[in-house]
Amino acid sequence: MRVVTISATYGTAGSLIGPAVAERLGVPFVDRAIPSAVAEELGCTLEEALAHDDRAEHGLGRLLSGAMRLPTVTFGGVDMYVPGAMPLAPEEFVHRTERMIVQTARAQGGVFLGRAGALVLAEHPAALHVRLDAPLKRRVQQTATFADLTEREARRVVEDNDRARTAYVKHFYRSDPADPVHYHLVVDSTTIPVQVCVDLIVSAAESLD
Numbered sequence: 001m002r003v004v005t006i007s008a009t010y011g012t013a014g015s016l017i018g019p020a021v022a023e024r025l026g027v028p029f030v031d032r033a034i035p036s037a038v039a040e041e042l043g044c045t046l047e048e049a050l051a052h053d054d055r056a057e058h059g060l061g062r063l064l065s066g067a068m069r070l071p072t073v074t075f076g077g078v079d080m081y082v083p084g085a086m087p088l089a090p091e092e093f094v095h096r097t098e099r100m101i102v103q104t105a106r107a108q109g110g111v112f113l114g115r116a117g118a119l120v121l122a123e124h125p126a127a128l129h130v131r132l133d134a135p136l137k138r139r140v141q142q143t144a145t146f147a148d149l150t151e152r153e154a155r156r157v158v159e160d161n162d163r164a165r166t167a168y169v170k171h172f173y174r175s176d177p178a179d180p181v182h183y184h185l186v187v188d189s190t191t192i193p194v195q196v197c198v199d200l201i202v203s204a205a206e207s208l209d
Contacts, residue, residue, distance in 0.1 A: 001109030002027055002205050003127040005117030007177055010161040011139030011154075012132035012189045013146075013197075014113055020198045022111035025205060030101070030110045094172050114165065118182045119173045128205045131183040132197070134190035142190050 002025045008014025015031070022029035098120050104110050105124055112121070118129035134142075136158065144154035169177040180186050185204050189197045 001105075002208075003105045003109050003121060003124055004111045004130060004201060004205050005121055005127060006111065006113050006130045006132060006201075007116075007118055007183070008113065008132040008189075009134070009139060009178075010158045010165070011143040012134055013142070013194050014132050014189075016194055017132065017189060017197050017201070018111050018113040020194070021201050021205070024198065024202045025109075025111065027109040027111060028104070029113070030104055031113045091172075116169050116173050116175075116177070119169070119175060122182075126208045128185065128201070128208055129183045130201055130204075131178075131180065131186040132189045133178065133186060134188045138188075138190035 004021060004025070004027075006014055006018050006021075008017075018031065019029045097115055101112055101115065101117060101120050102124075105112070105121055105127070118131075121127045121129075136155075140151060140155045140158050143149065143158055144151050147154065147157075149157065166177055169175055175182070185201065187197050187200060192200075
């Protein structure tokens, strides 16, 4: 069973590349299902779980800095979640998320987007760890194009999400998600076409057999 983790800075098309890689490899794409499953396991609401998640409209940034939460602008539209009371401890959410990632990887493999997957599955045999990154300017331009935003709006969304995702990894794993030492493959998906990125990742994953 093949396992691929993808760490994607905002605006690098991770939400397009991840599912395409999973389909090519014949394994599940594991992303939005994680907070839903953790919420069910813990008996809390999806909104409470999302408030602690690194990929849901910069939720962790609010917990760490006290800032107001912002909607995530994805390539498919806008997802907005209204926060309620949040009795769930962030550490408990992260612990359950880690366990779910490890169990899924062992049971059926998968392509895991975000959530410090390269660190959580660092010891998993034959897992491929990928980083999608690019200069801020190109990521802002790509976000503006796909999400139909002004460049100013896109820059705010990109920077807010970057801060939250970096905070998630630094706070819980004491690591810098941009450090290439965590990855086998680092790709600029704002310059290299999405389909070529998919081909590269699939080829690299298959080479680990």
